[in-house]
Amino acid sequence: MQTKICGIDEQSLALAKQLLLQGEAVAFPTETVYGLGADARSDEAVEHIYSVKGRPQDNPLIVHVHRDFDLSKLVADESSYAEKLRKAFLPGPLTLVYKSLGKVSAKVSCGLDTLAIRVPSHAGAQAFLKYVDLPVAAPSANISKHVSPVSAQHVFYDLQGKIPLILDGGACSGGIESTVCDVTGPYPVVLRQGLVSREMIEEVAGRCDVYVPKAGEQVRSPGMKYKHYAPKCKTCLYDSPEEALSVFEKYRAQGMRAYALCESKFARLFPDGFALDLGETAEDMAARLYALLRQGEQVADVIIAIRPAARDGVMAGVLNRLNKACAGE
Ligand code: AMP
Numbered sequence: 001m002q003t004k005i006c007g008i009d010e011q012s013l014a015l016a017k018q019l020l021l022q023g024e025a026v027a028f029p030t031e032t033v034y035g036l037g038a039d040a041r042s043d044e045a046v047e048h049i050y051s052v053k054g055r056p057q058d059n060p061l062i063v064h065v066h067r068d069f070d071l072s073k074l075v076a077d078e079s080s081y082a083e084k085l086r087k088a089f090l091p092g093p094l095t096l097v098y099k100s101l102g103k104v105s106a107k108v109s110c111g112l113d114t115l116a117i118r119v120p121s122h123a124g125a126q127a128f129l130k131y132v133d134l135p136v137a138a139p140s141a142n143i144s145k146h147v148s149p150v151s152a153q154h155v156f157y158d159l160q161g162k163i164p165l166i167l168d169g170g171a172c173s174g175g176i177e178s179t180v181c182d183v184t185g186p187y188p189v190v191l192r193q194g195l196v197s198r199e200m201i202e203e204v205a206g207r208c209d210v211y212v213p214k215a216g217e218q219v220r221s222p223g224m225k226y227k228h229y230a231p232k233c234k235t236c237l238y239d240s241p242e243e244a245l246s247v248f249e250k251y252r253a254q255g256m257r258a259y260a261l262c263e264s265k266f267a268r269l270f271p272d273g274f275a276l277d278l279g280e281t282a283e284d285m286a287a288r289l290y291a292l293l294r295q296g297e298q299v300a301d302v303i304i305a306i307r308p309a310a311r312d313g314v315m316a317g318v319l320n321r322l323n324k325a326c327a328g329e
Pocket residue numbers: 059060061062097109112114115116138139140177180191192220221222223224
């Protein structure tokens with residue numbers, strides 16, 4: 001199969017809709033990462049997403065809809081705090097997990113009685129979702145366990161020959177996957193951290209916890225148990241910049257192509273051209289992390305990352321991705 005990359009216009013949107021209705025999967029941009037979308041109502045289309053990505057069959061998908069889509073067609077029992085969160089953050093990088101009405105393929109939620117809903121703010125995503133006017137099941141548009149794609153070229157690198165169309169909306173501005181928040185209980189619980197932080201949710205809802213799986217318990221968000229976001233080269237992660245520098249020098253002395261991945265303030269410790277610079281703020285780091293991991297894996301034998309010291313707000317989501325990407329050592 002030939003994979004076309006097209007800008008987002010009337011012609012490519014019409015093609016995308018036609019492909020979706022035939023059960024195909026189409027990649028599209030969002031403000032977080034690129035998604036791989038298919039018709040959420042169709043068992044075959046949803047199965048096709050899992051097979052294209054090589055995704056484990058028990059890792060549920062998020063359903064994407066446009067901003068005017070009537071959510072009461074898909075989900076039930078919206079509590080008052082959930083309504084507040086929806087009005088405060090959607091469209092935007094927050095996924096809400098509701099009780100499902102069972103109107104989409106059961107394969108979307110892998111048998112769970114809940115449904116994860118996302119309304120992306122990206123203009124290209126909105127144009128696509130509005131044009132097709134369907135619930136679109138979409139995971140990130142990468143091969144399972146590889147780094148999520150933040151440009152059409154990243155999607156092409158992973159999925160060329162496997163999908164017919166990539167809608168190209170340029171580089172994603174957010175850079176890490178949406179925050180996933182369960183709103184089925186008495187107060188919100190964050191299942192995956194992201195650009196809408198726990199603190200931001202708490203401010204609107206009065207309380208917000210972050211889910212930590214207990215030993216032996218069935219994980220509430222199955223995706224959490226998998227290694228993720230990993231580049232193809234060796235990786236390691238240090239809290240101490242000095243230790244990272246000495247490891248960098250050790251690898252270099254062995255003739256290995258070592259690169260550092262760190263905040264701007266530590267980049268200057270490394271020789272020119274050998275630091276992948278994450279920037280200064282948590283938002284910078286979220287926006288750059290995946291592009292740098294993908295750049296790094298092309299040039300490095302080993303990426304030596306330095307873990308930022310901050311722990312709260314958006315940094316919690318950045319650290320979660322960095323830890324998972326560099327879980328090798
Ligand atoms: P991805 O598609 O790779 O962005 O991953 C989607 C994330 O959303 C995974 O971590 C899933 O476990 C989580 N997710 C999707 N649907 C549900 C659901 N119904 N309940 C809990 N978590 C969900």
